[in-house]
Amino acid sequence: MGSDALLGKVVTARLAGEVTMKTTIRTTLVAVLLLAAAAPAFAQVDISGTWAQRPYTDSLGYNPGNGPTPVDYTGMPFNESGLARALALSYDTQIASDDRRCVLYTVAYMMQGPQGVRIWAENDPRTGEPISWNFGFGGVLSPLTVWMDGRSHPSKYAPHTSSGFTTGKWENDILTTYTTHLVAGSIRRNGAPHSDEATLTVQWIRHGDLLIVSGRFDDPIYLDGPYHLARVYQQTGGAPPRAFGAPCSGGSEGVAEGTVRHHLPGQNPFAKELTERYNLPMKAVLGGRESMYPEYRKTLKDSYVPPNKCNTPNLRAGIVACGGPGTYPTLPRERP
Amino acid sequence: MRNVTRLTTFAVPVLLAGLLCVEISAQGQGRGSAAPQTAQASAAFDITGYWVAVITQDWRLRMVMPPKGDYMGFPMTVESKKVADVWDPAKDEAAGEQCKGYGAAGLMRLPTRLHVTWQDANTLRMDADFGTQTRVFHFGEWTSPGGAPTWQGDSVATWSPRRVLAAPSSPKARGLKVVTTNMRPAYLRRNGVPYSAGATLTEYFDVFPEPDGDMMIVTTVVEDPIYLYNPLIVASHFKKEPNGAKWDPTPCSAKW
Numbered sequence: 001m002g003s004d005a006l007l008g009k010v011v012t013a014r015l016a017g018e019v020t021m022k023t024t025i026r027t028t029l030v031a032v033l034l035l036a037a038a039a040p041a042f043a044q045v046d047i048s049g050t051w052a053q054r055p056y057t058d059s060l061g062y063n064p065g066n067g068p069t070p071v072d073y074t075g076m077p078f079n080e081s082g083l084a085r086a087l088a089l090s091y092d093t094q095i096a097s098d099d100r101r102c103v104l105y106t107v108a109y110m111m112q113g114p115q116g117v118r119i120w121a122e123n124d125p126r127t128g129e130p131i132s133w134n135f136g137f138g139g140v141l142s143p144l145t146v147w148m149d150g151r152s153h154p155s156k157y158a159p160h161t162s163s164g165f166t167t168g169k170w171e172n173d174i175l176t177t178y179t180t181h182l183v184a185g186s187i188r189r190n191g192a193p194h195s196d197e198a199t200l201t202v203q204w205i206r207h208g209d210l211l212i213v214s215g216r217f218d219d220p221i222y223l224d225g226p227y228h229l230a231r232v233y234q235q236t237g238g239a240p241p242r243a244f245g246a247p248c249s250g251g252s253e254g255v256a257e258g259t260v261r262h263h264l265p266g267q268n269p270f271a272k273e274l275t276e277r278y279n280l281p282m283k284a285v286l287g288g289r290e291s292m293y294p295e296y297r298k299t300l301k302d303s304y305v306p307p308n309k310c311n312t313p314n315l316r317a318g319i320v321a322c323g324g325p326g327t328y329p330t331l332p333r334e335r336p
Numbered sequence: 337m338r339n340v341t342r343l344t345t346f347a348v349p350v351l352l353a354g355l356l357c358v359e360i361s362a363q364g365q366g367r368g369s370a371a372p373q374t375a376q377a378s379a380a381f382d383i384t385g386y387w388v389a390v391i392t393q394d395w396r397l398r399m400v401m402p403p404k405g406d407y408m409g410f411p412m413t414v415e416s417k418k419v420a421d422v423w424d425p426a427k428d429e430a431a432g433e434q435c436k437g438y439g440a441a442g443l444m445r446l447p448t449r450l451h452v453t454w455q456d457a458n459t460l461r462m463d464a465d466f467g468t469q470t471r472v473f474h475f476g477e478w479t480s481p482g483g484a485p486t487w488q489g490d491s492v493a494t495w496s497p498r499r500v501l502a503a504p505s506s507p508k509a510r511g512l513k514v515v516t517t518n519m520r521p522a523y524l525r526r527n528g529v530p531y532s533a534g535a536t537l538t539e540y541f542d543v544f545p546e547p548d549g550d551m552m553i554v555t556t557v558v559e560d561p562i563y564l565y566n567p568l569i570v571a572s573h574f575k576k577e578p579n580g581a582k583w584d585p586t587p588c589s590a591k592w
């Protein structure tokens with residue numbers, strides 16, 4: 001073999017080696033990219049299914065119960081405007097008005113109402129990637145759609161709706177959702193208000209058969225700081241969540257369309273109810289940011305005397321508002 | 337030779353990809369050739385520091401002493417009501433049982449601050465200033481030494497994945513799970529709603545960032561074969577504080 005031939009073989013081999021190396025690198029890159037593309041499928045916790053609420057927090061406000069006392073703003077960080085707006089509201093008569101009975105049922109209601117939730121994903125048919133997580137709450141006007149595809153929130157001039165506009169992202173197996181573009185509604189079931197500039201940030205955390213929900217309302221119009229609410233759902237194993245009446249049904253009191261019943265300043269007839277029933281000072285009944293923290297007890301120590309019995313009246317048939325055996329449906333003894 | 341080259345061309349990437357998968361999986365499950373990490377070293381998040389209860393729900397039942405006979409929020413049995421109906425705080429104080437309202441199963445609902453520290457690399461200590469209580473969470477192979485039940489019981493802790501039947505997406509994707517038994521009979525609510533010595537307390541501690549600092553949500557599941565006909569499940573918020581400036585230890589009280 002001549003030197004030229006030998007050189008030719010070496011060159012050919014080197015070229016072949018380069019080609020092989022290039023192919024190897026290319027294939028490796030493709031494999032890594034495929035893995036990276038597959039990663040999001042593993043990056044999400046499966047929260048789909050049907051979940052029942054465990055109604056042991058703020059139970060008087062959930063079902064079963066009377067609903068909360070009309071003027072009970074304990075632990076709420078209202079500012080002056082929020083408090084004035086809350087005290088002006090005649091909640092019961094507003095939801096009995098034909099044209100206003102749905103007003104308060106924004107998606108914020110999911111943090112307060114008695115309903116369970118059904119959760120499902122909408123996936124991209126080509127990639128299988130979730131485009132959205134969807135939360136159907138009985139009692140809320142329309143499902144909460146959480147966009148997972150990276151889209152932006154719309155302009156602040158875009159229409160506001162009862163469901164708002166929500167995006168979400170997974171981090172450390174916690175789904176954090178962020179809702180804007182809500183119409184004005186309520187953040188407690190007695191009608192305590194949020195404005196249409198309120199935002200809602202929620203962490204959805206799964207542990208076994210429990211779905212833990214941590215919600216935070218921010219409202220530059222009515223709140224003096226963030227307002228946190230928690231609730232816990234438990235998977236029902238496929239059984240639908242307990243059914244409740246549609247929120248927009250109810251008895252009409254014949255209020256003329258366009259009339260908004262309200263209380264004038266200083267004339268809310270329920271303002272003293274909690275004080276008379278539980279000896280709570282009025283300042284505590286009206287809440288305020290400082291009332292959320294333990295040191296607030298010091299301001300009550302000299303003025304609060306615990307009542308010697310539960311004074312909550314039973315406002316509806318079948319309700320024992322002070323609780324007791326049989327208040328809640330019995331569940332299977334063993335957790336799934 | 338050509339076959340070998342082809343094999344190398346396609347086998348190497350697949351092998352590399354496979355190794356990558358194994359590495360990710362091993363990280364996720366905390367496995368590897370190295371010695372097992374301590375609980376502190378493998379912590380999913382930093383739970384240490386000072387935390388303050390943020391009380392926005394059940395306010396009048398948590399922030400102040402609730403009225404006798406107010407049982408809303410408990411799936412309580414008839415036996416439980418019998419006990420709660422004869423609750424007498426003066427009697428508790430006279431018997432030296434003024435800490436009955438501060439037991440582990442009720443403590444996270446109280447208006448308290450928490451101070452969390454690592455007692456050692458596998459033991460987490462949680463102090464509460466309301467009632468001056470101390471809880472100790474044991475990781476690893478710890479087993480209870482037995483003995484008389486205590487207000488805060490014996491707690492076994494794990495870093496627990498937030499997904500079912502799968503490894504977490506990363507070592508940080510876990511919550512703190514604590515199971516507590518051997519608790520001295522005490523109160524779920526300070527107005528005398530009881531839990532028994534047979535109760536089991538399961539808790540999940542999760543921490544996540546918020547714009548103004550970390551927030552912790554503590555989910556409490558109490559199962560009691562005598563006094564609860566359903567598991568009692570509630571969740572409570574705690575906000576991280578920059579320091580202990582507001583730490584204010586107070587003794588147990590059955591009346592305030």
